[in-house]
Amino acid sequence: MDVETMKVLAAALAIGLGAQGPAIAIGILASGAMQALGRNPEARGPIMTNMILAIAFAEAIAIYALIVAIILIFVA
Amino acid sequence: MARIGLWGRIGIIILVLFALLIVGRLLFPLPEMPHIELAAEGLFSIFGFPITNTMLAAWLTILVLGGVSYAATRKMKIVPKGLQNIVEALLVMLINFVEDVAGKEYGRKFFPVIATIFIFVIANAWLALLPGFMFIGIGEEQVPLLRGANTDINFPLALALVSFVFVEYWGLRSQGFFRYVRKFLNVGGLFRGIGQLFRGKIRGGLSAILTGVIEAFTGFIEIISELVRIVSLTIRLFGNMTAGELLILMMLFLIPWVAVIPFYGLELFIGFVQALIFGGLTLVFLVIAVTPREEHE
Numbered sequence: 001m002d003v004e005t006m007k008v009l010a011a012a013l014a015i016g017l018g019a020q021g022p023a024i025a026i027g028i029l030a031s032g033a034m035q036a037l038g039r040n041p042e043a044r045g046p047i048m049t050n051m052i053l054a055i056a057f058a059e060a061i062a063i064y065a066l067i068v069a070i071i072l073i074f075v076a
Numbered sequence: 077m078a079r080i081g082l083w084g085r086i087g088i089i090i091l092v093l094f095a096l097l098i099v100g101r102l103l104f105p106l107p108e109m110p111h112i113e114l115a116a117e118g119l120f121s122i123f124g125f126p127i128t129n130t131m132l133a134a135w136l137t138i139l140v141l142g143g144v145s146y147a148a149t150r151k152m153k154i155v156p157k158g159l160q161n162i163v164e165a166l167l168v169m170l171i172n173f174v175e176d177v178a179g180k181e182y183g184r185k186f187f188p189v190i191a192t193i194f195i196f197v198i199a200n201a202w203l204a205l206l207p208g209f210m211f212i213g214i215g216e217e218q219v220p221l222l223r224g225a226n227t228d229i230n231f232p233l234a235l236a237l238v239s240f241v242f243v244e245y246w247g248l249r250s251q252g253f254f255r256y257v258r259k260f261l262n263v264g265g266l267f268r269g270i271g272q273l274f275r276g277k278i279r280g281g282l283s284a285i286l287t288g289v290i291e292a293f294t295g296f297i298e299i300i301s302e303l304v305r306i307v308s309l310t311i312r313l314f315g316n317m318t319a320g321e322l323l324i325l326m327m328l329f330l331i332p333w334v335a336v337i338p339f340y341g342l343e344l345f346i347g348f349v350q351a352l353i354f355g356g357l358t359l360v361f362l363v364i365a366v367t368p369r370e371e372h373e
Contacts, residue, residue, distance in 0.1 A: 056349050063315035
């Protein structure tokens with residue numbers, strides 16, 4: 001395989017594998033938030049805010065992978 | 077005009093969208109591939125100091141924020157009206173958020189920096205969504221004249237450094253030099269253990285040395301985590317904003333005019349969340365730094 005092919009493959013693998021962890025994390029987070037919502041529907045506001053904050057943290061890891069993929073394709 | 081049912085309206089909207097799509101394709105042919113550059117591009121230089129497009133955008137943000145503040149505070153009244161009312165309401169929301177986390181006493185002290193970070197990041201993110209950013213090229217290579225300041229890695233890095241310096245300053249100031257530094261350089265237990273060993277208490281000395289080594293190692297980990305915060309804050313903001321910009325560029329390129337609208341909404345939301353996270357994380361780090369460690373001797 002030549003270098004160009006490897007680069008494209010590496011970028012695809014980087015974002016593809018890097019999205020797995022955050023996806024699981026966001027799933028767990030949302031499930032926890034739904035359960036909390038079911039038990040205590042009045043706490044909708046705080047649950048929503050904190051869930052979105054935590055999701056943004058999990059999402060940041062996917063963003064790191066995305067940066068690596070972008071750098072591989074456009075810069076390296 | 078005859079009454080049209082719900083499905084009829086949806087059909088008309090879809091038809092109009094398709095018409096816009098086709099008209100857009102016909103009237104505005106797009107280049108082969110959008111121009112993508114990760115680093116900010118220099119437009120011109122003053123005395124060898126390059127002025128980049130992100131820098132221009134940051135100055136534009138400063139001008140806008142300064143203008144709004146000036147207009148809001150020009151004729152201040154006890155009972156606010158109009159713009160002053162809006163700005164005051166927003167600031168009260170922010171100050172409530174800060175005081176909820178940091179408490180009344182420290183909240184007032186931390187508020188200026190947290191609010192500055194939050195407002196600057198969110199203004200940068202939202203201004204970058206205005207038409208004109210990224211799409212006005214100048215020069216031979218069509219370098220975009222304006223580009224959101226958050227998408228230049230130097231800007232998040234500078235903010236993260238400001239946040240880091242501020243956190244360390246408040247940690248030192250509120251706890252005193254020696255108590256704050258002991259969090260990072262905790263070798264007291266180790267020396268005590270060695271002392272006990274020399275005094276002949278072999279068993280007690282050895283166990284004290286073991287806990288001392290663990291404490292010193294914890295301090296080392298604290299140093300690392302303190303430094304990693306800078307990198308993580310930087311990359312989080314830079315990555316989110318760059319990814320959003322690329323997403324909008326790609327969507328504009330794939331289907332002009334129509335497909336991009338939901339993504340603008342998404343970017344509005346992400347800009348808000350990222351500003352909240354940058355400010356909120358700085359706030360949490362500050363609270364951690366000023367909270368005294370529990371002593372267990």
